[in-house]
Amino acid sequence: MPELPEVEITMRKLAPKILRRKIISFYSDWPRGLHSHYSLDKLSKDLRGRKILRLSRIGKVIFLHLSGQNSPRIAFHQRMSGRLLILDDSDFTVNAKHIRIKLGLSGSKILAFVDPRKFGIMWYGSSEHLDKYSYLQKLGPDALSLSKKYFYNALNNKRIGIKAFLLRQDILAGVGNIVADEVLWEAKINPQLKSNSLSINQKNSLFLAIKKVLKRSIALGGSSMRDWVHPDQDRGSYQDNWRAYGRAGKKCFRCGTILKRAIIAGRGTVFCVHCQK
Ligand SMILES: [Zn+2]
Missing domain, CATH: 1.10.8.50 (Helicase, Ruva Protein; domain 3)
Incomplete structure (x- = not known):
């Protein structure tokens, strides 16, 4: 399971590739790994058009801070076998195996959450909503x-x-x-x-x-x-x-x-x- 160092590396390497990009599409084939007060359709609609402003990390969780109303955040926990990859549109089909979540970004980039064993989690919502998930709410200091x-x-x-x-x-x-x-x-x-x-x-x-x-x-x-x-x-x-x-x-x-x-x-x-x- 990725621990703090692996999640820190993930964040550092993602930042230059995804910051200031706009989310243009959202796809998931594993709704059980999505934790949000929105349904899948609404979640997808709410994400579209928002920009990724900042990344942060607490413990093993990476947060993507988004622009727009309610300043929502996406949070990823890679758990047992998850990993976040940056793919170009063109090499997407080659690497498509086990992709559970796919964020289409401006500039023909894809942020893919690949998770063969399906234990990974993505949370989405405003700070107020995220605080309702006890794992996030109880997270100790990094x-x-x-x-x-x-x-x-x-x-x-x-x-x-x-x-x-x-x-x-x-x-x-x-x-x-x-x-x-x-x-x-x-x-x-x-x-x-x-x-x-x-x-x-x-x-x-x-x-x-x-x-x-x-x-x-x-x-x-x-x-x-x-x-x-x-x-x-x-x-x-x-x-x-x-x-x-x-x-x-x-x-x-x-x-x-x-x-x-x-x-x-x-x-x-x-x-x-x-x-x-
Ligand atoms: Zn010894």
């Missing part, structure tokens, strides 16, 4: 712009396993299973510890590790596994630089101990029993 004060308070107040804590999108938005395992390895913290039991040094290490891992992954273009590619169909290379995720049974890069895999917070978790205390 993990990349997290303040130390907020983070320390949340650690003290939640009293849950640290792995579960990192994955909770309402506490901090954007961390998924890859980033969580990498962050805990980087901070030398055992994923089974309770969030409120961390020492002040561990809290500080964890805070720094979140920023470090996210920035490193973004710099390497994110992790391209199975389905996920950039909007221009490039691939990331963070998967070649993982220290913990996907490395069960291999040697820890720090101490040489064989990394262990366990189910923690309901997710496969890889960690070093020797150096993650």
Whole structure:
């Protein structure tokens, strides 16, 4: 599943291709993935003629801010297998497989939401409407712009396993299973510890590790596994630089101990029993 780094890359690469373009058509063959107070027909009509003014991101959600009445936004969550691609009208038929949503844009461009497994979501509406969707309304501060004060308070107040804590999108938005395992390895913290039991040094290490891992992954273009590619169909290379995720049974890069895999917070978790205390 694309996590914060992959969604950040998606946003950065989409921006120069779609900003200031006008929406001229809308198509979807998967209405169940559309969350809006409008019917499909009305949604399509309401979108037409609006310009894409700005892009923003919170956690794993990308927002397209549109012009016109009510300043509505489109929000995309790529979930398991979704990806956003920019296509030219001319190469559209070649790449048409698994396209769930298609926004025809001025200048003969198409913004396509490709999603083989159909778990992805598109929301549409004004801020007032979007606030009615609990996932969006509860979304915590973005993990990349997290303040130390907020983070320390949340650690003290939640009293849950640290792995579960990192994955909770309402506490901090954007961390998924890859980033969580990498962050805990980087901070030398055992994923089974309770969030409120961390020492002040561990809290500080964890805070720094979140920023470090996210920035490193973004710099390497994110992790391209199975389905996920950039909007221009490039691939990331963070998967070649993982220290913990996907490395069960291999040697820890720090101490040489064989990394262990366990189910923690309901997710496969890889960690070093020797150096993650
Ligand atoms: Zn180790």
